[in-house]
Amino acid sequence: MKNNFLKPILFSVLTAGIMASCVNDDDYSVINNNCVETTLTANLPVADIPAGSQVAQITQDYIVEAYVTSSDRSGNFFKSISFQTLDGSRGFSVPVDVTSTFINFEPGRKVFIKLNGLYTDTSNGVRIGDIYLDGGQAQVGRLPEAKYRSVLQRSCNSVPENQLVRVLTIPELLNDANLNTLVELQNVQFDDTAIQTTYYDAGNDLGGATNHNLVDAQGRSVIFRTSSFADFAPKNVPSGSGKVRGVLTKFGTTYQFIARYESDVMLTEPRRQSIFSQNFESITSTGNNQFINLPGWTNVSMNNGTERWEARIFSNNKYAQMSAFQTNENNVDTRLITPAINLDNSTNETLTFGYKTGFANGTALTVWYSTNYNGAGSVAAVNAATWTQLPVTLNVQDTSFASDFYAVTADLSGINGNVYISFRYQGSSSGVTTTYQVDNIKVIGQN
Amino acid sequence: MKKFAILGIVAISGWLLSCEEEEVADFVRRDYVTGTWTTKQIGVPGPYNNGNEVVTQITYQDIVNNPACGIDNLVINADGTYELNDWTNTGACENNGISGTYTRADNRIFLRYTDDLGEEKQLVVTISTLTYTEMLVSYTVPGTNNLRFFRYQKQTE
Numbered sequence: 001m002k003n004n005f006l007k008p009i010l011f012s013v014l015t016a017g018i019m020a021s022c023v024n025d026d027d028y029s030v031i032n033n034n035c036v037e038t039t040l041t042a043n044l045p046v047a048d049i050p051a052g053s054q055v056a057q058i059t060q061d062y063i064v065e066a067y068v069t070s071s072d073r074s075g076n077f078f079k080s081i082s083f084q085t086l087d088g089s090r091g092f093s094v095p096v097d098v099t100s101t102f103i104n105f106e107p108g109r110k111v112f113i114k115l116n117g118l119y120t121d122t123s124n125g126v127r128i129g130d131i132y133l134d135g136g137q138a139q140v141g142r143l144p145e146a147k148y149r150s151v152l153q154r155s156c157n158s159v160p161e162n163q164l165v166r167v168l169t170i171p172e173l174l175n176d177a178n179l180n181t182l183v184e185l186q187n188v189q190f191d192d193t194a195i196q197t198t199y200y201d202a203g204n205d206l207g208g209a210t211n212h213n214l215v216d217a218q219g220r221s222v223i224f225r226t227s228s229f230a231d232f233a234p235k236n237v238p239s240g241s242g243k244v245r246g247v248l249t250k251f252g253t254t255y256q257f258i259a260r261y262e263s264d265v266m267l268t269e270p271r272r273q274s275i276f277s278q279n280f281e282s283i284t285s286t287g288n289n290q291f292i293n294l295p296g297w298t299n300v301s302m303n304n305g306t307e308r309w310e311a312r313i314f315s316n317n318k319y320a321q322m323s324a325f326q327t328n329e330n331n332v333d334t335r336l337i338t339p340a341i342n343l344d345n346s347t348n349e350t351l352t353f354g355y356k357t358g359f360a361n362g363t364a365l366t367v368w369y370s371t372n373y374n375g376a377g378s379v380a381a382v383n384a385a386t387w388t389q390l391p392v393t394l395n396v397q398d399t400s401f402a403s404d405f406y407a408v409t410a411d412l413s414g415i416n417g418n419v420y421i422s423f424r425y426q427g428s429s430s431g432v433t434t435t436y437q438v439d440n441i442k443v444i445g446q447n
Numbered sequence: 448m449k450k451f452a453i454l455g456i457v458a459i460s461g462w463l464l465s466c467e468e469e470e471v472a473d474f475v476r477r478d479y480v481t482g483t484w485t486t487k488q489i490g491v492p493g494p495y496n497n498g499n500e501v502v503t504q505i506t507y508q509d510i511v512n513n514p515a516c517g518i519d520n521l522v523i524n525a526d527g528t529y530e531l532n533d534w535t536n537t538g539a540c541e542n543n544g545i546s547g548t549y550t551r552a553d554n555r556i557f558l559r560y561t562d563d564l565g566e567e568k569q570l571v572v573t574i575s576t577l578t579y580t581e582m583l584v585s586y587t588v589p590g591t592n593n594l595r596f597f598r599y600q601k602q603t604e
Contacts, residue, residue, distance in 0.1 A: 054494055055503040057587045057594050059571070117555055117571030121503070130554070131585050133575050138492055138503045138585075138596070146553040252499060 035156035040112040046083075046090040051120035055131065055138045062115040065155070066092070067164055069182040070247050071260040073102040076230040079142055081105055081152075082180035082247050083113075086159070088166045091180030091248075092126035094152065097142040107182070107260065108164060110155035118143075118151065124250040125179030165245060170220040174255050178248045185257070188214045189241035189271055191221065199226040200233030212237060214244060214257065217272060217444060218352045218409045225249075225256040232262035240267040241446070269446065275349065276341040276443040280320060286313040292320055296339030298377040298420075305329040309336040309423070312437065314401075319439035324427030325359065332427045335382055338441065340375055340418035346445030349412040351390070351421060353441040354405025360397035362432035367392050367408075368422040371415065387422060397434070405439055412443065478525065479577050480551065483602040486510045486519035490585075490596030505596050516540035521599060523549065529558055531570075545570065545589060562589070
């Protein structure tokens with residue numbers, strides 16, 4: 001009887017002792033209760049932060065206000081907080097010797113930063129921090145914790161992150177002005193190699209993280225970097241397409257897009273697949289009068305001329321080239337037409353290709369499609385088909401060939417059945433003779 | 448019964464020990480900063496291409512004091528006053544230093560001084576390295592935009 005009575009009491013006392021011990025009221029949610037607003041007022045626009053390529057100290061009583069864009073909640077950011085202006089026109093980072101900064105400095109939080117005595121440079125974007133001496137070199141380093149608390153003054157105000165985020169395309173994104181700002185990329189997906197693996201892949205480790213590529217419908221890409229410490233690091237890279245939100249950073253000359261949490265990756269749409277692709281690399285003979293003669297392709301002079309699209313090579317890259325220069329033809333109309341591309345089993349198709357011009361003296365290239373061409377390759381067959389011009393912008397008029405091909409995109413989503421794409425060159429040896437180079441012709445759609 | 452006694456002791460000690468405040472021993476922090484610090488080297492930053500990028504490289508030079516003048520040093524007194532002595536000799540010895548009161552916060556020393564125009568100013572000195580005998584600091588020289596790095600050695604009593 002005694003035993004039965006004492007046991008539960010002792011057990012309860014023991015349990016209560018353990019449960020109640022050392023509770024220190026740690027609350028890791030975002031602190032908002034009883035917030036006392038800082039008395040600081042910004043007196044310097046972020047755009048005017050004095051930062052250059054060399055480390056310098058700020059000696060004025062400057063205070064800037066900015067909004068947090070990064071978060072170390074999931075471990076993909078570490079000891080660095082990114083900030084931007086409300087309109088996203090400027091961003092900067094503050095390296096800190098502190099972890100779990102997201103508790104006080106979560107995305108959207110307005111923060112005042114006392115700059116006097118701090119150091120700046122523009123290494124991989126504007127940085128504000130302490131001085132760090134590494135041998136004989138000086139750089140902006142992490143703020144020690146005590147300094148971090150006095151320098152970064154959290155406002156009681158925050159804005160929804162949708163108010164901070166800007167939707168940009170990949171080419172728009174890749175600009176120093178966007179560093180440390182919050183950006184959303186739409187209609188993107190991970191490239192084919194990435195979807196075979198996990199966000200962090202130990203077999204593809206670069207400085208403790210893995211770089212995958214996010215690509216858009218035009219094939220343009222940006223590095224997506226995931227730390228081995230990110231809580232989503234071991235998860236499979238999603239294969240779908242859609243939106244990805246993150247903060248742009250830079251390492252050396254390479255831009256890196258960094259998601260803060262797994263939920264930043266919103267690839268919920270079907271994956272875009274390649275329906276057709278031609279990069280001309282299979283052609284064996286290139287050069288003057290080496291006319292393109294690929295299976296299923298049409299390469300025809302509509303006015304019985306001799307000049308047609310040639311296969312050319314430069315810097316180990318093969319492409320199609322056409323010019324009316326020295327053809328002695330006054331009415332050049334040459335068509336390079338793809339084989340039939342079937343669009344019945346896909347949606348949201350886009351045509352992409354790259355082009356360059358040289359010796360430009362006018363526009364000569366237009367792009368057309370037909371759904372009733374029979375692919376016979378003759379002038380008569382081309383003339384018998386109905387051709388519709390695609391609304392692509394080909395306004396580059398370089399006299400010297402650019403180092404990279406200009407990317408062009410056309411929407412094919414309203415077209416069904418078999419489609420033929422025609423690259424039509426119209427010029428004259430006595431008129432427009434601009435040389436055009438075309439490469440990497442692709443049709444991509446969602447299944 | 449023994450079992451209950453043990454359980455009871457464990458429970459009571461858990462209870463008693465659970466909310467114990469961390470005891471702080473009587474500890475007198477050694478004041479590393481106060482004292483007379485002789486300026487041994489000055490470092491001038493400049494751009495340096497390391498093959499990958501342009502970095503900020505510091506070139507240090509030894510300070511050679513003119514025997515006819517005073518010694519370049521930083522005197523930090525425990526009473527909150529300081530002297531930063533910077534002697535030059537252009538025909539006559541001249542001290543371009545500053546003096547006044549200071550405060551310390553984190554790794555910074557805030558030196559307050561009055562400039563030649565009678566304006567109250569503050570120089571923020573950042574301590575990068577501090578031992579009892581050596582201190583490495585950086586600050587922007589008053590009246591200029593020149594960031595400089597200084598290596599000091601504590602003058603022994």
